[in-house]
Amino acid sequence: MNIGEVSTHTGLPVKTIRYYEDINLIKPLRDNNGYRRFRDQDIHKLNFLGRARTLGFTIEDCRTLLALYEDETRASSDVKRVARDHLAQIDAKIADLKGMRQTLSHLVDACAGDDRPDCPILKDLGGKL
C-alpha cells in the first residue's frame, strides 16, 4: 500500500504518517521509485498509534506502549503503570480546567454583555474586586 491509501485506511494524515517514520515509530519499506510501501504490520502499528494518541498518550508513551506490545514477554504491570500515570495526568488536567470553568462561568454570568463599559470580567482580571 502507498501512503495515500494507508492514510485513508488509518484516518491519519499523510504528513503524520511520514512524521511517525521520521521519529522511528514505523519503518515502512521502499519501492524502487522511492515510494513508501506499507505492510500489514505497519498499518497495524499506525492504527495502534492512532488509537493511543486518541486516548491522549504522548508520542513517547506511544513508543513505550508499542515496544511493550511487540514484546511477548512483557509484564502487564508495565503497561498498567504507563496507563495509570497518564490517567493521573488527565485527571489533573480536568481538575485544572474545571477550576477555570468555575471562575469563568461566574464571571460570564455576572457580565451584562451590553453596550455599557462596566464589566465584572475585566474587574476581576484587573484585580479590582
Added chain:
Amino acid sequence: MNIGEVSTHTGLPVKTIRYYEDINLIKPLRDNNGYRRFRDQDIHKLNFLGRARTLGFTIEDCRTLLALYEDETRASSDVKRVARDHLAQIDAKIADLKGMRQTLSHLVDACAGDDRPDCPILKDLGGKL
C-alpha cells in the same frame, strides 16, 4: 522596579516578562544602563496577564482583553463574547478529556497489572477486541 523584583511581585518568571515585552504586550521604560524599568501600570498589566493566563486565555485573547481593559468606551458585550468563546473551548476540552478518562479507566481497571503478558490495554490499542 527592575525585572527581578517585578518577577517576585507578579509571580511571573523573568523570561516570561521579557517575552511579553517581545510580543508587545507591555512596554517598560529603559534605564541608562539598558535595564528595564517597570512602572506601576506595567506591573498592573502583568498581573492582569498572569490572571488571564491562569484562566486559560490565549495570548491573543489576552491582547484583546487588555485592549478592552484600556478602552474606557468598550462595550461589555465584547468582553463577554471573548470569555464565552473561551468557556466553550474549555467545555470542549473537558468533554474530550472525560471521554479519554472514561475509556482509559475502564482499561486500567481491567488490567491485572501483574507479571503476566496478557493485557486488555494493549488488546484495545491493537484493535483486538
Added chain:
DNA sequence: TATAGAGTCTCCAGTCACTGGAAGGTAAAG
C-alpha cells in the same frame, strides 16, 4: 580598590506533535 556574586542584557535554540508549502519526480487516466 579589587573582586566575587548576583542581577541584567541579547540572541539562539529547543520544546511538542504536528502542519503548510515549495520544488521536483512518478504514475494513472484520457
Added chain:
DNA sequence: CTTTACCTTCCAGTGACTGGAGACTCTATA
C-alpha cells in the same frame, strides 16, 4: 502527450514559553 493526482524531500511555522551562552552592570565584602 498532457493533465492531474500522487509521491518525494526539505525547511519553516505553530503556542507560549524555557534553557543556555556570552557579555555587561551593580552591590557587598575583604
